[in-house]
Amino acid sequence: MTFPSTLSRRGMLAALSLAALAAPAAAQTAWPAKPVRIIVAYPAGGVSDAVARLLADKLTGPLGQPVIVENRAGASGTIGIDAVAKAAPDGYTVGFSAISPLVLSPHLGKLPYDPAKDIAPVASVMYSPVLLAGTSASDAKNFGELLAAARARPGSVRWATSGSASLGHIMLEHLQSGAKVQFTHVPYKGGGQQITDALGGQFELLSVNTSPALMQHVKAGKLRALAVGAPARLEALPDVPTLGELGHPAANLTSVFGIFAPAGVPQPVLDRLNAEINKALAQPDVRGKLVGSDNVPTGGSAADFARQIAAESANNARIIKAAGIKAN
Known part of the structure; x- marks a missing residue:
């Protein structure tokens, strides 16, 4: 049995339309298709570097791709955060840093990035008392x-x-x-x-x-x-x-560290990263490593982390202005 050519053409157009709609979703679920890079905003050999490398090891298996650590130290973390802000928003470059380049540095002088517009908090990792x-x-x-x-x-x-x-x-x-x-x-x-x-x-x-x-x-x-x-x-x-x-x-302040991404990374990728980081932080050997270096593992949602950053930034802005604090 054969069908009229007009119906065949309509069917083919409908199938192509569905395929086009499905393509973005398929691209998102395919992440990651290549190695993921973590930019650490501090020198190699320190506690923050060790924690980032531990996380990279723990993320490699679940993500199915190598997770590579790259150190971009300098200017109290702002060099590393700037590198993250300027990276492609595709989920293949994230950063590990204290929140100070987002909540202190912006109130002390002009920066090459806008913390509110250029950076997306992914997950809180630890605080250092x-x-x-x-x-x-x-x-x-x-x-x-x-x-x-x-x-x-x-x-x-x-x-x-x-x-x-x-x-x-x-x-x-x-x-x-x-x-x-x-x-x-x-x-x-x-x-x-x-x-x-x-x-x-x-x-x-x-x-x-x-x-x-x-x-x-x-x-x-x-x-x-x-x-x-x-x-x-x-x-x-x-x-x-x-x-x-x-x-x-x-x-009652503390040094909070977390994972950050460039603004514009697709939400499913951010959600996946947050979930995998939280799973890693729940593992006994990861928690033991952090506690053994006198740090406290945190974790939690990206939204809660973003709210914490915003609140601390506003608090710092007030005290910096009132005290007339200037950067070194």
Whole structure:
């Protein structure tokens, strides 16, 4: 039995139309069809680099493609984030960074990217708690005593941070404003000399990300853990309260790290990446690696991560403007 040619042509056109509509969906489900690159905004060899490489290993199997790590360090993470912002929005280039290039750097000067328009948060990976530690230059046994000393003698408590406009500096400004005290800011350009001078009693207080090396000095009694910037107390320091518990929620900040993509990556690809990252973070060896380096795994939805970034950016903008903070 044969059909009229007009019906055959109509059938063929309908089939072609359906195929055209299905093509974009097929292209999306085919991702990834080649290796995926993670740009790490920090040098090789550090904790952030190690975590990114661990994630890359865990993602390679589920994605069915190699996941390659590339380090683009410099300018407090902004060089790496700029590389992500300028990458093709196809899901084959993502970045691993702290959120500071999105929530601090934009309020300190002109950037080659717009965090709100050029970057898409994919997943929160971890937070690195910030320890406030007293040195031998202070007799304060807890954070309340340190604040009392600062109130009694304005400017007498010297607070060392990793630099002007650093997270520690923002915490200092929040405390000065909220607790009505005055500290003397001692900015450093890195953590190494800061720890050396802390052990030598060159100032009363320092704020620094927790690390195994730092914790050794605390356990040895060379530094006194007075408070921590973190959502909850640390397992390693269960008796040390968070700044939030002490009544200073605005200063209760922590270094948050996550995966980011260029704006415009198809939503199904972003959803797949978020799901696989969350699965990786739930694995015992990944959690053990993070906790062992004094970091705390996070995870969660991209929407929640985006809201956290927006809230912290607005909070930082206010305190940076009020305090007149300038970048180094």
